[in-house]
Amino acid sequence: MANCAWSEKVLRLLRRMNNFHSAGSCRPSCLRFEVDGAQVGWIPPHVAPLLTRYPEVFCPPRGGAVCLSPGLDSYGRRSEAVDGVLQNLRQEGTLSCLRGWRDERYSVMPTFSDAPLMWMERAATGLFGVTRYGVHVNGYTMGGCGEVSMWLGRRSLSKQTYPGLLDNVAAGGLAAGVGVKHTAVKECQEEARIPASVAEEARPAGTVSYTYEDDEGVYAETQFVFDLELPPEFRPSVGDGEVQDFLLLPIHEVKELLVTDDFKPNCAMVVLDFLIRHSFIQPDTEPCYQHFMAGLHHTL
CATH class of the missing domain: 3.90.79.10 (Nucleoside Triphosphate Pyrophosphohydrolase)
Known part of the structure; x- marks a missing residue:
């Protein structure tokens, strides 16, 4: 037994x-993170306001989701633009997870079998809830x-x-x-x-x-x-x-x-x-x- x-x-x-x-988690307050029309993660409530400072990269929240600017229409453009934002946030030093910057690139895609839509620094993945x-x-x-x-x-x-x-x-x-x-x-x-x-x-x-x-x-x-x-x-x-x-x-x-x-x-x-x-x-x-x-x- x-x-x-x-x-x-x-x-x-x-x-x-x-x-x-679980009940009481931040999930109901999270925004979907969408790239090229597909959800790839969840943006926690404390992160979303920071992204509005970069309208050339992130569109304003709409319909419960945050999307990338339409002009970022390729793997390379998306990756470089988001990485630039993350580098700025890293320099500010207000997000503790970015202090553990690793220079490791992780693929971002809806599911593992899908083609990657961009890459993201490993230390930043929790800010976007990407798998x-x-x-x-x-x-x-x-x-x-x-x-x-x-x-x-x-x-x-x-x-x-x-x-x-x-x-x-x-x-x-x-x-x-x-x-x-x-x-x-x-x-x-x-x-x-x-x-x-x-x-x-x-x-x-x-x-x-x-x-x-x-x-x-x-x-x-x-x-x-x-x-x-x-x-x-x-x-x-x-x-x-x-x-x-x-x-x-x-x-x-x-x-x-x-x-x-x-x-x-x-x-x-x-x-x-x-x-x-x-x-x-x-x-x-x-x-x-x-x-x-x-x-x-x-x-x-």
Whole structure:
């Protein structure tokens, strides 16, 4: 039978990571962000007034939406014009999220399969609620008797976000123009020094999606999930400094850890998804099973 206290902690995690869908969120006050007639995000109420100062880039709000100026009719023009606005706002220093400027370009499009309409600086995506895509890799090993253990990374204390917390063996954002599998292999090499010949064996296992809000903005995220069975004798090692150490833990210990404050929240969701897909959590014994599934695949 399921541990009710553990299940409730999981539900709290999922509610937190999907609080944009909750009663009392800023969603009713947000404006749709539309590009070339398609919605690509949500503009929080504290951001919309700032955009009216740039009428050459953003049209005045109309019908509950903010659109780009009609003259910005190409990928390049849109990207450069919006980036110019963001650079100005960055210099003003009033938006805290822009202090974490990364010089990383993220594609902006209605859905992942659509052609990108523009790119946007990663640190600014929450100001427009555009979906950010990333890749997370579950690294695990199989023992001689079939027991499963999972490799977890502990994030560097110098990381801008969630320093020192537990993470998947490799993970990273999906930069504009870069493929999903390529990103998975690259992150495995860079973060955990997993050779390409091994990382190429990672199997795509679906996605985890959620949308949350905080004081800085709205964050709609979809993580492409990969499972990578690592040889028992292999040990990941610190690569680019994103991670300070790696731990190999029995799956039951990982399950308990994912509901603690020691785990990066979205990585905990990726591990929860792994536990469900590999039948460590089953519908006959977990009364919150359906709620878990809904919380892991919550889209706008």
